[in-house]
Amino acid sequence: MGYIQRRAAMLLFCMAILPGAPAAAQYFGQNKVQYRSFDFQVLKTEHFDVYFYTREQQGAELAARMAERWYSRLRQLLGHELRGRQPLILYASHVDFEQTNVINGVLSEGTGGVTESLQRRIVLPLAGPLAESDHVIGHELTHAFQFDMTSFAETQPGVAGANRLPLWFIEGMAEYLSIGARDPNTTMWLRDAVAREHLPTIKDLDKPEYFPYRWGQAFWAYVAGRFGDNVIAQLLTIAPAIGIDQAIEQVLGVNTDQLSKDWQAAILAVSAPVLTAVGRELEGTDALLVVTDWNEFRRPDFKRMRELMRTPIIFDGRNLYEHDVLREHGFRYYPIGRAPLEAR
Ligand SMILES: [Zn+2]
Numbered sequence: 085m086g087y088i089q090r091r092a093a094m095l096l097f098c099m100a101i102l103p104g105a106p107a108a109a110q111y112f113g114q115n116k117v118q119y120r121s122f123d124f125q126v127l128k129t130e131h132f133d134v135y136f137y138t139r140e141q142q143g144a145e146l147a148a149r150m151a152e153r154w155y156s157r158l159r160q161l162l163g164h165e166l167r168g169r170q171p172l173i174l175y176a177s178h179v180d181f182e183q184t185n186v187i188n189g190v191l192s193e194g195t196g197g198v199t200e201s202l203q204r205r206i207v208l209p210l211a212g213p214l215a216e217s218d219h220v221i222g223h224e225l226t227h228a229f230q231f232d233m234t235s236f237a238e239t240q241p242g243v244a245g246a247n248r249l250p251l252w253f254i255e256g257m258a259e260y261l262s263i264g265a266r267d268p269n270t271t272m273w274l275r276d277a278v279a280r281e282h283l284p285t286i287k288d289l290d291k292p293e294y295f296p297y298r299w300g301q302a303f304w305a306y307v308a309g310r311f312g313d314n315v316i317a318q319l320l321t322i323a324p325a326i327g328i329d330q331a332i333e334q335v336l337g338v339n340t341d342q343l344s345k346d347w348q349a350a351i352l353a354v355s356a357p358v359l360t361a362v363g364r365e366l367e368g369t370d371a372l373l374v375v376t377d378w379n380e381f382r383r384p385d386f387k388r389m390r391e392l393m394r395t396p397i398i399f400d401g402r403n404l405y406e407h408d409v410l411r412e413h414g415f416r417y418y419p420i421g422r423a424p425l426e427a428r
Pocket residue numbers: 098099100223224227255258
């Protein structure tokens with residue numbers, strides 16, 4: 085759990101930086117403090133210029149190998165070769181990373197890495213476990229591919245079409261390509277939405293309530309699982325010009341509304357058995373006594389429980405539920421140490 089939460093926090097602001105975007109640094113007196121100067125050296129691999137300083141030499145060599153491995157995976161998967169050499173700038177710690185002058189904006193503690201679209205530079209700290217650095221390199225390198233694949237020789241450098249695509253599309257793709265289709269953290273978000281009967285359509289993904297990293301990953305996992313990984317590059321390269329709805333229709337041969345319905349049905353098919361398994365024993369019962377606070381009991385499907393039970397009474401030995409929610413579903417509720425909710 086700690087790992088999952090930390091990863092979610094780390095990636096929260098793992099942003100693909102847009103040209104001129106970080107407004108915070110533009111206010112007078114808010115430029116970041118650089119109290120150390122770093123004596124960078126360059127390690128050249130087949131595709132990367134890896135910038136590092138002596139203190140992190142070992143880590144840099146490992147990171148360079150991971151980066152090359154990601155490069156061949158992404159090159160094959162996206163059918164694209166990056167133009168020019170790919171800069172990868174490494175810092176030995178998060179504190180050092182926060183002082184980078186590659187990015188103007190202030191980097192928070194929660195930033196796992198950044199990629200700026202102007203010169204396609206990837207910057208990250210080699211802090212935390214190796215598996216996490218591997219994930220961040222894969223995630224950021226996906227951004228480098230996204231920028232390169234959506235910008236053209238004749239356009240101004242840095243004016244990548246990827247900058248016009250929504251966060252869930254861009255970040256979700258980076259998560260899907262660096263983590264894969266299965267992720268316990270994403271599954272948690274999906275199950276929660278199923279339990280609250282609040283599954284998004286594709287259009288809904290623009291709303292801030294749907295965390296773009298997790299829902300975007302879920303979207304790409306579904307689309308790639310159904311249509312194959314080769315549609316990813318096609319959608320990415322045409323969406324900036326014609327928009328996401330049209331790109332979906334053209335590449336996948338299905339309209340966005342239908343795709344939303346299919347996607348929701350697929351999520352339900354996977355999540356519903358887990359959620360309703362809790363309910364079956366309730367059939368025809370007079371009361372429910374809650375004696376455990378396991379996760380699956382924390383957000384049960386009250387609507388279904390109400391349908392199954394003969395009389396809707398809950399004695400809650402773990403104080404799991406909110407009065408408002410139970411009142412809404414017509415339960416009588418007896419928690420411990422809090423006021424009961426009696427029938428009106
Ligand atoms: Zn990102």
